[in-house]
Amino acid sequence: MYMNTNTRILAPEFDFARPASLAEAFALLRKHGRGARLLAGGTDLLVQMKMERLSPELVVSLAGVKELDGITMGDGLTIGAGTTIQSLSRSPAVGARFAALREACNAFSTVSIMYMGTLGGNICNASPAADTAPALLVHDASVIIASAGSERRVPLAEFFAGPGKTVLKPGEIVTEVRLPAPAAGTGSAFRKISRVVADISQVCAAVSLVRDGARITGCRIALGSVAPTPVRVARAEAALTGAEGTADAFAKAAEIVAEDIRPISDVRASESYRRHVARTIVRDALQTAWQRAGEGATK
Structure with missing residues (x-):
């Protein structure tokens, strides 16, 4: 005891x-x-x-369960739920093709928390402000959930059930997070605003774009700290899909994001401030992702 x-x-x-x-x-x-x-x-x-x-x-404690640790690159990326945020931030496999996730890990609180915190712990905590969640959502992540007698795969978009709540059942453990290989011409980015570096986000956002010449052929936009769970903004994604990748298009999509999110006012930020910040960081992330998508490699 x-x-x-x-x-x-x-x-x-x-x-x-x-x-x-x-x-x-x-x-x-x-x-x-x-x-x-x-x-x-x-x-x-x-x-x-x-x-x-x-x-x-x-x-x-799951610290001794080696089955939960590790990063494997195949057609996509398989991440053990016990993998630390620090390991992800330094992984060449993550940095080469999943820029939004790398940037989310690099923005993760303090160095000591990065060394101790795990990817599985971050998503299972189900905080609306979880830094890795928007990045994982735009990278189309799913989680592998296991119990003593079964295993199931759940898209991350269906994993969060509310603040601090997930679809996990008694006796279940998240064992892996899987990300499919991004399409050619994909660029992604993550942005976060907080009161101080070590604080959880007032707003965080991740985007992923697929670029074909001057047009956007695929788009994902996700945010944290703006709703009861990390969320994607479908209307903004639809507005960009098929559009040309221009500053005006990105500004209009960011405006839709500011309209469609559901932020609250609390001790960290007001509702109006969160809408303003969301508009700004989504526009910036879209511009960065668009530039990366044109550099000839998925990032």
Whole structure:
């Protein structure tokens, strides 16, 4: 048992387990049910426990489960859910073809958080402000969800169910994140605005464009901190698809984004400020992605 009477650290009692395999992790989840919580990097769970918002009976660390770690490049990209943000930010495979994801990882809080935080933890936390989520959405990511007896693949766009909520069922673990290979002529970019570098975003946005000559033949635009979940903006995507890649077209699409998002006012930013920022960073990201798409390689 772990116990500390200093409520600024970890007040509740809890058991701790460090399985060496997914099979062991599944067995622990099956035995302890909803009383167990998974620990990846711990950058969110430990904060929630210190603030006494969560009091799990058992903390199951996935740090020893090597099956969850690693980046594999094939036709697309397969990322183990336990892969750290720092590893992603430095990966040549990510940097070469998935620029928006690389930039999202580079914008991820502090260096210490980047070394501890994992991709799986970031998306399973299901924060509307998760930095990697918009980038993964524009790269058409899906997640592999496994349990003791089954495995399923879920598009990331269908994974988030609300603030702090996902489609994960009891006993399930996200094991991988998969990104298909981008089409030729693809460019992508990520932008983030926050109060200070280490803060979560006031608004973050990612875009991906497919360029064929002077025209846009494919487009994805996603944002964080502007709705209950990370979201794509379908109307803006449709407005750009088939259009010429001009500054005017990008400005009009950014205006649609500002109209269609659903931001709130809170301690970090007002609703009107978030709309203004969204318009600005989406326009900038589109221009950058368009330029990258014309450089002869997917980025």
